[in-house]
Amino acid sequence: MSESGSYTGAQLIWESLLREGVDTVFGYPGGAILPAYDAMVSYPIRHVLVRHEQSACHMADGYARASGRVGVVVATSGPGATNLVTGLATAMLDSTPLVAITGQVGSALLGTDAFQEVDITGITIPVTKHNYLVTRAEDIVPAIREAFAVARSGRPGPVLVDITKDAQQSRAALDWEAATPQRHRRHLPAPLDPEALAQALDLIRQAKRPIILAGHGIQLSGARAEVLALAERADIPFALTLLGLGAVPATHPLSLGMMGMHGESWVNRAIQEADLLIALGMRFDDRVTGKLKEYAPHAKKIHIDIDASELNKNVPVDVAIAADLGDVLRTLLPQLPVADRSGWLETIREWRGDSAVRDIKNLPDDGHLYAAHVMHDLWRLTKGEAVVVTDVGQHQMWEAQYYKHDGERSLITSGGAGTMGFALPAAIGAKVARPDAEVWVVAGDGGFQMTFAELMTAVQEGVKVNIAVINNGYLGMVRQWQAMFYEGRYAATPILSPDFVKLAEAFGVQGQRVECRGDLAAAVAKARAFEGAALIEFKVEQEDSVYPMVPAGAALHEMIRRPSALAETGSDPV
Amino acid sequence: MTHAPGQQVPGPHVLVVYTDDEPGVLTRVASLIRRRGFNIHSLTVGPTERAGLSRMTIVVDSDAQRVRQAVEHLRKLVNVLEVEQLADKPMVVRDLVLLRVATASAVRSEVLQLAQVFRAAVVDIAEDSVVIECTGSLAKIDALVDSMRPFGILEMGRTGAVAMARGTRTLTKARPALPLRTGTSPEAMSV
Ligand SMILES: Cc1ncc(C[n+]2csc(CCOP(=O)(O)OP(=O)(O)O)c2C)c(N)n1
Ligand SMILES: [Mg+2]
Numbered sequence: 178m179s180e181s182g183s184y185t186g187a188q189l190i191w192e193s194l195l196r197e198g199v200d201t202v203f204g205y206p207g208g209a210i211l212p213a214y215d216a217m218v219s220y221p222i223r224h225v226l227v228r229h230e231q232s233a234c235h236m237a238d239g240y241a242r243a244s245g246r247v248g249v250v251v252a253t254s255g256p257g258a259t260n261l262v263t264g265l266a267t268a269m270l271d272s273t274p275l276v277a278i279t280g281q282v283g284s285a286l287l288g289t290d291a292f293q294e295v296d297i298t299g300i301t302i303p304v305t306k307h308n309y310l311v312t313r314a315e316d317i318v319p320a321i322r323e324a325f326a327v328a329r330s331g332r333p334g335p336v337l338v339d340i341t342k343d344a345q346q347s348r349a350a351l352d353w354e355a356a357t358p359q360r361h362r363r364h365l366p367a368p369l370d371p372e373a374l375a376q377a378l379d380l381i382r383q384a385k386r387p388i389i390l391a392g393h394g395i396q397l398s399g400a401r402a403e404v405l406a407l408a409e410r411a412d413i414p415f416a417l418t419l420l421g422l423g424a425v426p427a428t429h430p431l432s433l434g435m436m437g438m439h440g441e442s443w444v445n446r447a448i449q450e451a452d453l454l455i456a457l458g459m460r461f462d463d464r465v466t467g468k469l470k471e472y473a474p475h476a477k478k479i480h481i482d483i484d485a486s487e488l489n490k491n492v493p494v495d496v497a498i499a500a501d502l503g504d505v506l507r508t509l510l511p512q513l514p515v516a517d518r519s520g521w522l523e524t525i526r527e528w529r530g531d532s533a534v535r536d537i538k539n540l541p542d543d544g545h546l547y548a549a550h551v552m553h554d555l556w557r558l559t560k561g562e563a564v565v566v567t568d569v570g571q572h573q574m575w576e577a578q579y580y581k582h583d584g585e586r587s588l589i590t591s592g593g594a595g596t597m598g599f600a601l602p603a604a605i606g607a608k609v610a611r612p613d614a615e616v617w618v619v620a621g622d623g624g625f626q627m628t629f630a631e632l633m634t635a636v637q638e639g640v641k642v643n644i645a646v647i648n649n650g651y652l653g654m655v656r657q658w659q660a661m662f663y664e665g666r667y668a669a670t671p672i673l674s675p676d677f678v679k680l681a682e683a684f685g686v687q688g689q690r691v692e693c694r695g696d697l698a699a700a701v702a703k704a705r706a707f708e709g710a711a712l713i714e715f716k717v718e719q720e721d722s723v724y725p726m727v728p729a730g731a732a733l734h735e736m737i738r739r740p741s742a743l744a745e746t747g748s749d750p751v
Numbered sequence: 752m753t754h755a756p757g758q759q760v761p762g763p764h765v766l767v768v769y770t771d772d773e774p775g776v777l778t779r780v781a782s783l784i785r786r787r788g789f790n791i792h793s794l795t796v797g798p799t800e801r802a803g804l805s806r807m808t809i810v811v812d813s814d815a816q817r818v819r820q821a822v823e824h825l826r827k828l829v830n831v832l833e834v835e836q837l838a839d840k841p842m843v844v845r846d847l848v849l850l851r852v853a854t855a856s857a858v859r860s861e862v863l864q865l866a867q868v869f870r871a872a873v874v875d876i877a878e879d880s881v882v883i884e885c886t887g888s889l890a891k892i893d894a895l896v897d898s899m900r901p902f903g904i905l906e907m908g909r910t911g912a913v914a915m916a917r918g919t920r921t922l923t924k925a926r927p928a929l930p931l932r933t934g935t936s937p938e939a940m941s942v
Contacts, residue, residue: 298775299778302778302779302782303782303786306827306829307828307829307830310774310775323829327829331827360771360829360830361829363829363831363832363833364826364827364831484827485823485826486820486823486824486826486827488823489816489819489820490820
């Protein structure tokens with residue numbers, strides 16, 4: 178299909194986006210991208226005007242994670258483009274498919290330090306899968322088509338296309354077919370190796386204490402049904418990474434919960450005692466392994482991931498398979514014998530019982546509002562069906578522990594980068610992608626103050642998100658480290674906040690404050706019933722800590738357990 | 752002399768990387784190597800027999816596990832067509848050196864004799880120095896440099912290694928799509 182006639186480069190941008198199925202872009206205009214903006218108005222594509230380009234990236238990221246589609250960002254040259262860097266890095270570390278389109282100064286000015294000229298392709302090499310500097314109109318369509326192919330294929334990630342102003346202004350023909358991308362196919366995984374599959378089957382057959390480590394790759398591969406079939410057929414419990422939460426249901430009888438630094442003690446213990454780890458679409462990040470030398474010392478390891486560079490990177494494994502997870506499991510499953518491992522499951526259940534008595538949500542209400550209560554109650558009140566978008570810090574970990582995610586793509590959080598300020602913009606993106614979903618932001622008082630200007634974006638765009646600000650008066654996670662490892666010197670962690678209720682109202686957002694658990698349900702109901710964005714500030718226990726905790730660099734079984742003293746004193750003994 | 756011409760050099764791993772010949776590719780490869788902390792001994796790049804295709808030879812100073820990682824990371828770059836690890840294959844590795852050696856009149860003939868032993872060419876003679884050119888394995892070049900050091904090396908320029916597997920070529924994947932380069936003069940590299 179070769180469309181006749183010629184288009185401006187600016188039109189070619191939108192023609193390409195339309196053909197890639199884009200319905201929404203998140204952006205901010207400026208001089209070097211102005212021709213593209215001028216052309217935009219003739220195209221049926223929604224533009225969400227952000228308040229900071231970093232948020233545009235996070236919105237596109239939330240959009241992509243909520244929907245599985247590619248998120249699209251538009252920004253101008255210079256500071257507009259550099260503002261994207263944190264968002265691109267966040268997407269890169271969590272494998273989110275994004276395409277960022279930036280304007281660039283005219284090609285004749287490149288390299289002259291012209292007004293708002295920044296070498297954004299140079300800057301973003303390490304935080305994108307690939308990037309392009311396009312200086313001619315005829316190169317726009319091939320670059321954008323390939324950018325989408327690269328963003329989606331293999332292990333997904335962000336791609337940046339920098340387009341000079343003159344390329345947007347000059348004309349070229351549109352030949353979509355001729356621009357069919359090829360290069361992203363260069364490194365598709367090799368065909369499955371039958372020998373590796375046979376070895377994997379053997380290990381699974383022989384294992385007495387196997388455990389599945391379920392990661393983000395399950396969602397990216399769309400392999401939920403296959404992973405569940407594996408677990409159920411072979412009677413193998415699964416532990417989840419932070420980004421794996423929701424990939425398989427938390428309330429499934431074989432689900433153990435989250436592993437790693439703030440994983441529950443029985444989960445980490447099960448990993449340390451296991452005789453086989455089956456790692457599916459996860460990458461043995463230091464936050465899940467603890468000290469590598471003592472990690473799962475008795476276990477054989479099978480690792481399946483589409484990114485070959487992740488195999489044998491941190492943890493040496495016995496069987497490494499670089500391939501799409503769904504493909505591998507569909508081949509494996511028919512050969513997998515049904516098994517009964519009730520003995521192993523019973524052992525883990527016993528460990529679990531010991532932890533349950535320490536569990537904060539089982540404590541009687543002592544008048545204090547704990548963040549854990551907020552998460553648990555939010556889970557109950559939303560029947561576990563909300564899409565929760567969390568920021569970074571203690572509240573993020575409490576959410577992961579106490580909100581049971583059953584649905585796919587129901588938790589969106591910055592895992593690899595741990596980017597504070599992510600939650601509100603990512604939630605706006607998620608709601609735009611899935612208008613029928615109930616979307617909740619869970620943010621700390623610190624992180625929320627990084628990007629709360631996006632409240633105005635939510636109002637301007639009519640995006641209904643519910644926001645829980647967990648106000649503990651501290652940069653809580655850092656304070657916790659100071660309490661535990663720096664003798665309680667709270668350097669730069671007490672943080673003042675504005676009156677969040679008034680702040681919300683100033684933006685035209687519903688604002689409420691909750692200080693005791695008894696008021697929680699009514700406030701949540703009021704927020705959900707409000708047609709626009711609604712915010713609840715939860716004034717929680719200030720010096721509470723997240724337990725259990727594997728201190729950085731310690732072995733996974735060396736956990737600081739949740740103190741049972743909490744039940745008596747009602748305060749954190751740290 | 753212990754290093755016969757063409758002798759295989761033990762130790763460092765040699766990677767041959769085929770890439771698109773387009774702006775920025777060397778930056779991408781160099782950025783990757785720096786960011787992932789791979790120690791490289793040398794990196795050379797030049798055109799190939801095919802238009803649009805460049806060939807890099809990277810000598811990596813790392814253990815086998817790190818090298819395998821480097822290969823997998825390189826394979827993730829969109830501009831990389833193929834990465835070949837020449838580790839266990841018979842290969843030819845060549846380095847070129849230009850050496851300016853001080854030659855006070857008393858030692859000049861000794862220097863020239865030594866150069867001959869290495870089959871190095873004398874490409875320039877000045878009053879108190881000579882410039883020697885030598886091509887050979889990394890070890891041979893190292894040996895030549897060591898033997899010249901006592902006389903005083905005034906300047907040294909080395910190209911870094913260019914390597915090729917011996918025997919029948921195995922790399923076919925990248926080839927068919929690209930036209931043969933016409934003419935013999937290599938185009939200026941835009942990397
Ligand atoms: C952009 C950014 N800066 C700094 C940090 C380091 N950091 C991690 S958690 C945290 C504290 C977060 O405080 P808050 O948002 O109030 O959440 P809390 O831990 O109190 O729940 C900080 C500063 C980070 N993750 N991201
Ligand atoms: Mg806080």
